[in-house]
Amino acid sequence: MGYCSCSQLLSSLISFPKSCSPLSTTQVIPKGFGQSRVSGSLFANSRMQQTMSFATMQEDKGLLMKTSDDNSKLRIPHVLTVAGSDSGAGAGIQADLKACAARGVYCSTVITAVTAQNTVGVQGVDIVPEDFVAEQLKSVLSDMHVDVVKTGMLPSVGIVKVILQSLKQFPVRALVVDPVMVSTSGDVLAGPSILGGFREVLLPMADIVTPNLKEASALLGGVQLETVNDMRSAAKSIHDMGPRNVLVKGGDLAASLDAVDIFFDGENFYELRSSRIETRNTHGTGCTLASCIAAELAKGSSMLSAVKVAKRYVETALDYSKDIAIGNGLQGPFDHLFKLKHNIHNSWRPQAFDPSDLFLYAVTDSRMNKKWDRSITDAVKAAIEGGATIVQLREKDAETRDFLEAAKACVEICRSHGIPLLINDRIDVALACDADGVHVGQSDMPANVARTLLGPEKIIGVSCKTPEQAHQAWVDGADYIGCGGVYPTNTKENNITVGLEGLKAVSLSSKLPVVAIGGIGVSNARSVMELGVPTLKGVAVVSALFDRELVLTETRKLHALLKETPTHSN
Ligand SMILES: Nc1ncnc2c1ncn2[C@@H]1O[C@H](COP(=O)(O)OP(=O)(O)OP(=O)(O)O)[C@@H](O)[C@H]1O
Ligand SMILES: Cc1ncc(CO)c(N)n1
């Protein structure tokens, strides 16, 4: 089989909508599929083009799709944003790129204006000439398979017309219109002359339009909008201008009210309500919301669920970023990728994993802590004070909730001392407390899966008894291996002892740094390190530190002994 026309395949695909999710299959998706749930094609939806059905439009364009012959190629959902650049990068094109990246969608960009903008306001606007906007549109649309177009700042009616022409030539599945007019700082991004372009050209083509209170008011000739009821009436009146769906955003409602948006699909009203996050960092919420809606539509979502997901995403991002401080103005940007918060608390690890951290590796044990009536945090504090260079929490019997609380406290303690903290086995807890990594055994989560879940920066250690397991750990992207039990131990039942010979064989074969574990303490640590294999970086200790009354003293003793052992590299 080679190629066949889109409309031929459309009928067969419509009965299996799931098979069209770009993320769940390698199948190439026909341009224009998904209207049954999304909204209908741009032009099938347009009042100006009502006679032209979606399928005929596709056929007219002679759009072909590759069939299963070509299923090695992955189609990525694709949003094209046509918007202005914000030099402060909180709104506009920059927000759109970040939102799409965060939502796992490719985003191409056509820039309509360049603004000099920061958290104080808009200091300047330079409009891109219409023919150059047209050229950018052609470059992207003639080459790339765009699923959804999202518009933001459109500084002239001429640019609106250019978009109309481009979309006629290169139809897409859905059009999301954010009718940007005034920034929250009060600066004009598109003057009142744009209103005609919105009302007569863009809105009739739009699958959804997302005005904020001021923009809804302007579209309706200046009516006052203050209450949720006003928003409902506005949504209905704007719907009469032609868009399939309307979302009137309530970010600018009185600060005492919830963040309420009104969604109207022409039949039903939906009041989408979330608690209002108390923060100054709301610059770009509108652009982000519209991009996120576009991203979800590009993935194949229905309109209502796209809007719900987008609102929840904005709410989560605002909550996550409520305390970050960027710029000195009244309205700051927020963090689309949920990463910057770490920086505020100065809590990220400054460098990649350092194998010499394995030198004196303290592993906590819930039973021992209970036996000695000691909290996890007290155990960790004492071990660090005594010279532990890395800590692992191995709390097999703890309730998840208690464990998480303790782990969060231990992360703080370890960070303040520059010591990495790992969690045994529980990837979920490691993620939730933002630990530095995990240690997994042969029957726990495979290291490659843990790596996917944790990302490239976190430390992953794997328990290995054989050179084959050590090799697999390396293939799976682990950072170090723990080899043992070297000596018999009662912290692990039925654990086969590998002895010094086994440790040596594994260490010699391992491409990863090794820490020895199992029954090691002051009496035998020296013989372990004297094996002198360069990959062997240190010893991991449980009972010798924690099954003792004085953790601090025991750790100090062991640290001193290791320091005296001639083979270590410290
Ligand atoms: N403080 C807040 N807490 C929770 N949600 C909020 C808050 N402020 C805005 N939102 C939500 O963010 C989304 C965008 O709405 P908003 O009215 O702020 O758009 P906008 O004025 O176009 O944004 P901008 O011009 O800053 O890009 C809406 O879903 C709104 O409910
Ligand atoms: C470029 C640009 N687009 C949109 C907005 C609205 O937030 C803004 N402030 N700047």
Ligand SMILES: [Mg+2]
């Ligand atoms: Mg706003």
